[in-house]
Amino acid sequence: MKEYLDIVDEKGQPTGEIVDRETAHAKGILHRTSHVWIARKRDGKVQILLQKRAKHKSSFPGCYDISAAGHIEAGDDALPAACRELREELGIMAEPDRLICVGQHRGQYQAVFHGLPFRDRELSSVYIYQGPVREEDLVLQPEEVESVRWMDWQECRRAVHAGT
Numbered sequence: 001m002k003e004y005l006d007i008v009d010e011k012g013q014p015t016g017e018i019v020d021r022e023t024a025h026a027k028g029i030l031h032r033t034s035h036v037w038i039a040r041k042r043d044g045k046v047q048i049l050l051q052k053r054a055k056h057k058s059s060f061p062g063c064y065d066i067s068a069a070g071h072i073e074a075g076d077d078a079l080p081a082a083c084r085e086l087r088e089e090l091g092i093m094a095e096p097d098r099l100i101c102v103g104q105h106r107g108q109y110q111a112v113f114h115g116l117p118f119r120d121r122e123l124s125s126v127y128i129y130q131g132p133v134r135e136e137d138l139v140l141q142p143e144e145v146e147s148v149r150w151m152d153w154q155e156c157r158r159a160v161h162a163g164t
C-alpha cells in the first residue's frame with residue numbers, strides 16, 4: 001500500500017496537493033516528517049536513545065538514527081504522527097502531552113541507496129520524549145528497527161560532526 005504525503009510550501013503549509021512517498025524522494029519534493037528524540041539523564045549527563053535502522057530500509061539501512069521518526073501522512077498532523085511512530089517503532093504508548101515540541105528542522109540531502117537515487121527535502125517537527133523508557137520493555141518493529149542503544153548526547157554530536 002502506497003503512503004501519500006502532503007506537498008508543503010517553504011513555510012511547511014500543505015499546498016492541497018499530495019504525492020506518494022517514493023515520488024517525493026525520487027524528485028526531492030518538500031514534505032513533512034515527525035522526529036522524536038528520547039532523552040534521559042544518567043550520571044549527570046544527557047543520553048539519547050538511538051535506533052539502528054533495519055538493513056532493508058530504503059534509505060540509510062543499518063545506520064543509527066533518531067529514536068523514532070516518520071513521514072506525516074497526507075491530512076495528518078505532526079503530533080499524532082509522532083505518537084504513532086513511537087508506538088509502531090518502539091512500542092511506547094505516549095500520550096501527546098508527554099512530547100515537548102522543540103522546533104522544526106529543514107533537512108535536504110541526496111544519495112543513492114540500493115542503486116536508486118534518493119533526494120530528500122523534508123520539514124521535520126522535532127519532539128523530545130522524557131517519559132520513563134527501559135530498553136528491555138521496548139517492542140521493536142523488525143521492519144523498521146534492528147536494535148537500539150543509549151548514547152551520550154555530546155558523544156553523539158561529535159560523531160555526527162566527524163561523519164562517523
